[in-house]
Amino acid sequence: MKTCQFWYPLPERLIAQHPSPRRGDDKMMVLHRDTCVLEHRTAPDIVSYITDKDLLVVNDTKVFPARLEGIWSDTQGAVEILLVSPAPLDAADDTPSFSAALEATSWNAIVGSGRTCRPGQKAVFGPNAELEATLVRPLGGIGMWRVDFSSSRPLMDLLQEFGRTPVPPYVKREGTAEEEKADRERYQTIYARETGSVAAPTAGLHFTEEIFDALDKKGVQRVAVTLHVGPGTFRPVKCDDIEDHHMDFEAFSVSKETADAVNACKKRGGRVFCVGSTTVRTLESVAASVAQEGGDDVVKPGTGASDIFIYPPYRFRVCDCMLTNFHLPQSTLLMMVSALAGRERILSAYAMAVRAGYKFFSYGDCMLIV
Numbered sequence: 001m002k003t004c005q006f007w008y009p010l011p012e013r014l015i016a017q018h019p020s021p022r023r024g025d026d027k028m029m030v031l032h033r034d035t036c037v038l039e040h041r042t043a044p045d046i047v048s049y050i051t052d053k054d055l056l057v058v059n060d061t062k063v064f065p066a067r068l069e070g071i072w073s074d075t076q077g078a079v080e081i082l083l084v085s086p087a088p089l090d091a092a093d094d095t096p097s098f099s100a101a102l103e104a105t106s107w108n109a110i111v112g113s114g115r116t117c118r119p120g121q122k123a124v125f126g127p128n129a130e131l132e133a134t135l136v137r138p139l140g141g142i143g144m145w146r147v148d149f150s151s152s153r154p155l156m157d158l159l160q161e162f163g164r165t166p167v168p169p170y171v172k173r174e175g176t177a178e179e180e181k182a183d184r185e186r187y188q189t190i191y192a193r194e195t196g197s198v199a200a201p202t203a204g205l206h207f208t209e210e211i212f213d214a215l216d217k218k219g220v221q222r223v224a225v226t227l228h229v230g231p232g233t234f235r236p237v238k239c240d241d242i243e244d245h246h247m248d249f250e251a252f253s254v255s256k257e258t259a260d261a262v263n264a265c266k267k268r269g270g271r272v273f274c275v276g277s278t279t280v281r282t283l284e285s286v287a288a289s290v291a292q293e294g295g296d297d298v299v300k301p302g303t304g305a306s307d308i309f310i311y312p313p314y315r316f317r318v319c320d321c322m323l324t325n326f327h328l329p330q331s332t333l334l335m336m337v338s339a340l341a342g343r344e345r346i347l348s349a350y351a352m353a354v355r356a357g358y359k360f361f362s363y364g365d366c367m368l369i370v
Contacts, residue, residue: 001241001242001243001311001312001343002240002241002242003237003238003239003240003241003242003245003330004240004330005343006242006329006330006331006334006335006338006343006347007329007330008329008347008350008351008354009329009354010329010354010360011354014354014357014358014359014360014364015170015359015360015361015364016171016359016360016361016362016363016364016365017171017172017173017363018182018363019182019186019187019205019363020363023186023190023205023206023208024043024044024206024207024208024210024211025042025043026042026043026206026359026364026365026366027040027041027042027043027358027359027365027366028041028042028043028045028046028206028365028366028367028368029041029349029352029353029356029358029365029366029367029368030045030049030367030368030370031341031345031346031349031367031368031369031370032370033340033341033342033345033369033370036345038349038352040356041368043206043207043211043366044208044210044211044214046206046211046323046368047211047214047215047218049321049368049370050215050218050220050273051218051220051270052218052219052220052221053265053268053269053270053271054220054265054270054271054272054273054321055220055221055222055223055261055262055265055270055271055272055273056215056220056221056222056223056273056275057222057223057224057225057258057261057262057272057273057274057275057279057283058189058191058201058204058207058222058223058224058225058275058276058279059189059201059204059224059225059226059227059275059276059278059279059282060189060191060192060193060194060224060225060226061192061193061194061195061196061197061201061226061227061228061229061278062188062192062193062194062195062196062197063165063166063187063188063192063197063198063199063200063229064156064159064163064195064196064197064198065159065160065163065164065165065166065184066082066083066084066159066163066166066198067080067081067082067083067163067164067165067166068080068081068082068083068125068131068133068159068162068163068164069125069164070123070124070125070126070129070131070133071123071124072113072115072121072122072123073121073122073123073124073132074121074122075115077113077114077115078113078114079111079112079113079123080111080112080113081109081110081111081112081123081125081133081147082109082110082112082166082198082231083107083109083147083159083198084107084108084109084110084144084198084230084231085107085108085196085228085230085251086104086106086107086108087104087106087107087108087146103154103155103156104155105148105149105150105155106136106146106147106148106149107146107147107149108139108144108145108146108147109144109145109146109147110143110144110145110231111135111143111144111145111147112143117135117138117145118135119135119136119137119138120134120135121134121135122134122135125158125162126158126161126162127162130151130152130153130158131149131150131151131155131158132149132150132151133147133148133149133150134147134148134149134150135147136148156195164180164183165180165183165184165187166198166199166231167183167187167362168199168234168361168362169234170328170361170362171361171362171363186205186363187200187205187362187363188200188205189201189204189205189207190207190208190209191204191207191224193224193226194226194228194253196226196228196251197228197229197230198229198230198231199229199230199231199233199234199362200229200362201227201229201275201276201277201278201279202276202325202361202362202363203275203276203277203322203323203324203325203366204275204276205362205363206323206366207275221261221265223255223257223258223261223262224255224258225252225253225254225255225258225279225282225283226252226253226254226282227250227251227252227253227278227279227281227282227306228250228251228252229250229278230248230250231248232247232248232250233332233333234328235248235332236328236330236331237330237331237332237335242311242335243311245309245332246307246309247307247308247309247332248307249305249306249307250278250281250305250306250307251303251304251305252281252282252285252286252303252304252305252306253302253303254282254283254286254299254300254301254302254303255301256301258299258301259286259297259299259300259301262283262298262299262318263296263297263298263299266298266318271320271321272318272319272320272321273320273321273322273323274318274319274321274322274323275322275323276322276323276324276325277322277324277333277336277337279319280310280316280318280319280322280336280340281306281308281310281336282306283299283317283318283319284308284310284316284317284318284319285304285306285308286299286300286302287299287317287318288308288317291317298317298318299318309332309335310335310336310339311332311335311336311338311339312335312338312339312342312343313339314339316339316340319340321368321369321370322337322340322368322369323366323367323368323369324337324366324367324369325360325361325362325364325365325366325367326350326353326358326359326360326361326364326365326366326367327360327361328361334346337367337369340369341369349367353365353367
């Protein structure tokens with residue numbers, strides 16, 4: 001398929017720049033795959049679409065303040081570094097404890113600067129220049145470097161003090177302390193547990209304790225996977241043919257509890273509700289591996305790194321229903337939801353969302369595909 005087949009017009013005014021005043025006060029478009037019916041609801045209404053026969057799966061990754069703003073040691077020019085993953089982390093790695101690796105001082109990071117970068121350059125960060133970074137060598141991606149950090153204090157402690165929340169580039173901010181304080185709270189799910197993401201699994205931002213309480217009362221089981229979201233989430237598809245695009249690897253983990261719950265749900269004929277594209281990618285990655293091995297299970301517990309790219313046509317092995325935000329034109333996320341619900345249906349629903357004034361992208365409204 002052609003990338004241009006996933007384009008749609010979006011007025012800039014509909015790109016959400018801030019979260020809703022109160023968590024959960026977001027609109028939710030419901031798309032019925034079997035009838036093509038569209039409903040206009042709100043996020044708390046998701047409770048009425050899930051039964052005690054179904055299973056809700058979330059991604060419990062936690063965003064950390066991975067963006068650093070500092071100066072070059074030699075020229076005093078501005079430099080920005082976005083920490084991506086502890087080094088090394090690639091296709092060959094098993095990642096049983098990504099959180100433990102966060103104590104590393106060597107990172108894969110994106111370096112943004114107005115100058116040409118070279119190995120050995122140093123930059124300092126923090127009010128007292130307490131943190132020093134040294135560029136080691138360039139990596140494969142644009143602006144990606146292996147960076148060594150040095151300080152007398154743990155890196156994670158320093159990030160909590162003066163690192164910034166890595167909100168997406170389409171969220172235009174002045175960088176005030178009030179904005180950073182708001183992002184620390186709202187660019188994070190209420191169930192975030194495993195530190196490691198530089199982008200939030202944004203479909204989960206709509207859940208509140210009240211919604212979970214209502215689901216609990218209905219007897220809906222809830223389990224979690226972990227997939228640490230990298231900047232590749234926002235990397236545009238630049239190929240004419242979508243089949244030529246390659247996803248970045250992202251670390252994931254599926255527990256025995258979660259694998260058992262998914263397998264049991266499938267066996268009883270229930271539906272697996274995936275909260276967000278990251279949950280879908282995790283479960284479908286594991287299911288694809290299990291399918292090659294054979295057996296009765298749909299998924300199995302394990303850890304690893306996934307670069308699965310889901311686009312039409314694709315046969316979903318796990319995901320039956322999906323809660324997701326509205327995604328960028330020609331993005332891999334838009335291609336994924338098109339694989340689940342059909343490209344023409346999705347683009348028609350997006351056109352309706354534009355006419356109805358839905359808010360788009362990370363801090364925007366959501367869509368439930370059932």
